[in-house]
Amino acid sequence: xxxxxxxxxxxxxxxxxxxxxxxxxxxxxxxxxxxxxSYGRFISEVKPQHLSSLVLHRSKRMxxxxxxxxxxxxxxxxxxxxxxxxxxxxxxxxxxxxxxRRGSRLSPTLAAFVNGVATHSMDFDDTWHPAxxxxxxxxxxxxxxxxxxxxxxxxxxxxxxxxxxxxxIQGRLMRFSHEAHNIPKRFHPPSVVGTMGSAAACxxxxxxDHSQCSHALAIAASxxxxxxxxxxxxxxxxxxxxxxxxxxxAALLASRGLEASPLVLDAVAGVAGFDxxxxxxxxxxxxxxxxxxxxxxxxxxxxxxxxxxHLGMHWVADAAASVHKLLVGLGxxxxxxxxxxxxxxxxxxxxxxxxxxxxxxxxARHSFQFNACSALLDGEVTVQSFTPAALxxxxxxxxxxxxRVEHPHDNPANFDSMYGEVQVTxxxxxxxxxxxxxxxxxxxxPLTNESLRKKFRNNAGAVLxxxxxxxxxxxxxxxxxLGDCRDLLSQLQ
Numbered sequence: 414x415x416x417x418x419x420x421x422x423x424x425x426x427x428x429x430x431x432x433x434x435x436x437x438x439x440x441x442x443x444x445x446x447x448x449x450x451s452y453g454r455f456i457s458e459v460k461p462q463h464l465s466s467l468v469l470h471r472s473k474r475m476x477x478x479x480x481x482x483x484x485x486x487x488x489x490x491x492x493x494x495x496x497x498x499x500x501x502x503x504x505x506x507x508x509x510x511x512x513x514r515r516g517s518r519l520s521p522t523l524a525a526f527v528n529g530v531a532t533h534s535m536d537f538d539d540t541w542h543p544a545x546x547x548x549x550x551x552x553x554x555x556x557x558x559x560x561x562x563x564x565x566x567x568x569x570x571x572x573x574x575x576x577x578x579x580x581x582i583q584g585r586l587m588r589f590s591h592e593a594h595n596i597p598k599r600f601h602p603p604s605v606v607g608t609m610g611s612a613a614a615c616x617x618x619x620x621x622d623h624s625q626c627s628h629a630l631a632i633a634a635s636x637x638x639x640x641x642x643x644x645x646x647x648x649x650x651x652x653x654x655x656x657x658x659x660x661x662x663a664a665l666l667a668s669r670g671l672e673a674s675p676l677v678l679d680a681v682a683g684v685a686g687f688d689x690x691x692x693x694x695x696x697x698x699x700x701x702x703x704x705x706x707x708x709x710x711x712x713x714x715x716x717x718x719x720x721x722x723h724l725g726m727h728w729v730a731d732a733a734a735s736v737h738k739l740l741v742g743l744g745x746x747x748x749x750x751x752x753x754x755x756x757x758x759x760x761x762x763x764x765x766x767x768x769x770x771x772x773x774x775x776x777a778r779h780s781f782q783f784n785a786c787s788a789l790l791d792g793e794v795t796v797q798s799f800t801p802a803a804l805x806x807x808x809x810x811x812x813x814x815x816x817r818v819e820h821p822h823d824n825p826a827n828f829d830s831m832y833g834e835v836q837v838t839x840x841x842x843x844x845x846x847x848x849x850x851x852x853x854x855x856x857x858x859p860l861t862n863e864s865l866r867k868k869f870r871n872n873a874g875a876v877l878x879x880x881x882x883x884x885x886x887x888x889x890x891x892x893x894x895l896g897d898c899r900d901l902l903s904q905l906q
Contacts (some may be wrong), residue, residue: 449678451698453627456578456613457620459702461570461893464577468710469893472577474865475539475715477889479548480512480905481872482538485796486531487513488875491647495530495654499523509560513876515906521557522658522665525611528553529657533603533650535721535796536778537872542713542829542856543587543594543602544724550607550656551579551614556905558615558661559898566902567618569895577708579614579660582630583607584709585699586678590691596725596763596826597641604639604652605690611660612667619668631673633663634687644765645779714856716828717865720794722777725766726784727852728833729758733788735847736837740789743839748790750811752839758785758818759834761826770813774799785835786812796871877904 464472486492496511499519509524511517512531519527532538532549539548555575559566567575583606587593593602612633616626636659639652677686678696688694700706716724740748760767760781768780777783777799786809787798797803824831837845851858860868866886873882881904888901895901 447676447679448696448698449627449630449674449676450623451700452582452613452630452678453623453625455699455702455706456582456617456626456630457623459574459578459617459706461574463702463706464574464708465711468577468708469573471710471714472573472580473889473892474717474862475548475580476552476573476576476892477869477886478539478717478865479532479552480885480889481869482535482549483512483528483532483553484876484905485872486534486537486650487511489531489534491534491650492527492531494647495527495651499527509557510902510905512905517906518560521561522662524560525554525557525661526654526658528556529654530650533653535799536649536723536775537718537721538653540716540718540724540828541584542716542827543584543590544596544828545583545587545602545606546653547580547583547603547607547610547715548576549653550583550603550660551576551610553654553657554611554661555579555614555618556902557657558618558664560902562618566898568897569892569901571618572895572898572901573892575614575618577710578617579610580710581708582613583610586687586696588709589696590694592691592693594827594829596761596766596828598764599641600690601639601641601644601649601652603656605637607653607656608633608637608660608663609687611657612663613660615661615664616667619664621664621668625667627675628671628673629664629667631675631677632666632671633660634677635673636660636663638690641765645768645771645773645776647775649775714859716856717854717860717868719852719854719860719864719868721796721799722784722794723766723779724828725761725763725831725833726778726781726794727854728831728849729760729781729785729835730788730794730833731849731852732833732835732847733785734792735849736835736845737789737792739845739847740837741792743843750808750815753789753812753815753837754840755838756785756789756812756816757834757836757838758782758816759821759824759832759836760818761824761831762820763826767818769816771804774801774804777804781818781833782813782816783809786816789835789837 506520507518509521538546586606612629616629766779771777771780787794832850835847
């Protein structure tokens with residue numbers, strides 16, 4: 414059947430005598446057949462029963478980890494700055510809860526913002542491949558929107574469905590670009606796909622129709638994007654906060670009837686849509702959830718960090734920790750810079766995480782050199798490794814001055830295939846080597862439930878009482894059977 418749009422196009426080019434190539438530019442897909450429309454239909458049609466037991470298990474681990482990371486993140490300076498800004502610059506609107514702050518509530522969008530900032534304030538949140546931080550952009554928005562909704566909030570299954578929709582949309586969009594598979598150079602991925610995922614999750618939770626869901630994604634595209642230059646600064650956590658907040662705003666605007674491009678996810682020659690962010694973007698329609706759709710989380714687990722730093726740091730830290738054991742075995746039980754003549758790191762080439770002498774905790778979290786030397790000294794990297802006192806240790810500074818970096822051709826800047834090597838030459842001439850191909854916590858070597866709960870207890874315990882911590886573990890563990898989310902929401906402060 415010829416669409417009305419196609420009928421109106423034909424007389425124009427026929428009368429003007431345009432060439433066939435011009436006709437191809439003027440033609441547009443039937444709206445129902447576009448990539449953008451397929452995403453809208455998927456978001457509006459998917460149901461809790463489409464989530465497999467494995468997807469539910471993995472996504473509940475993500476929710477638990479993200480809450481814990483957000484809670485300890487609420488103790489940081491950057492979170493406090495963001496919270497004070499929202500409290501002082503906007504009229505009070507006591508609807509949605511704030512991580513770790515009993516009695517503090519904000520409007521839903523501002524709560525999504527500050528809780529997103531908390532989640533990424535220490536770079537402790539989960540990471541996927543292609544590279545992004547998926548949970549931090551989605552969970553704060555879904556929590557804030559749940560607080561906003563009447564009638565006992567959403568059910569646990571509906572909450573998990575919305576969360577998984579937000580994760581799925583991010584993963585699908587990134588898989589349409591080879592550029593997105595590597596450690597980014599231009600846009601910070603959570604500020605791009607995270608905003609889209611937040612919008613999709615909130616659109617699902619609001620039960621928007623397929624057209625509104627498509628518009629929510631298109632609106633979110635106009636609110637997306639942040640440059641990598643702000644990595645390793647206090648502004649990087651704002652990327653996650655904004656992704657969560659602006660995605661929620663996009664869904665709310667779509668729910669009121671605001672419209673945007675029906676082709677934002679399609680590749681239209683000469684008109685940039687989502688491909689403005691990824692130049693080699695080649696999209697595909699998203700199949701219906703009723704046609705055997707398999708969620709990406711079914712096929713690939715999530716990466717969970719054991720310490721708060723850029724994911725790339727975990728390879729060099731584990732490699733250096735293995736050298737630490739060798740050094741301790743040679744000496745009096747501790748590592749001294751006087752033993753070390755030279756330190757060689759073989760790591761991927763990525764400029765923003767190659768920082769020889771970091772001057773702040775945020776730079777340290779993005780420094781191959783700092784994390785390798787911390788692990789050489791202490792045998793591990795922890796939350797305490799990034800305190801001001803730890804950053805200025807004389808022994809650490811001495812080791813940093815002896816570091817060289819090489820970028821082997823077989824070590825790509827890609828979280829799925831990179832490795833980390835640490836080679837230490839001792840004063841006596843002996844050479845000690847350590848290598849890590851897959852660190853503990855990577856999606857190929859995921860944290861056990863016991864390790865994940867230990868991380869959560871340490872993080873959440875920095876803010877909450879022990880009974881609240883255990884209560885959250887129980888509530889999240891049973892989220893797929895929860896009648897409503899009040900028990901979850903009430904324990905976050």
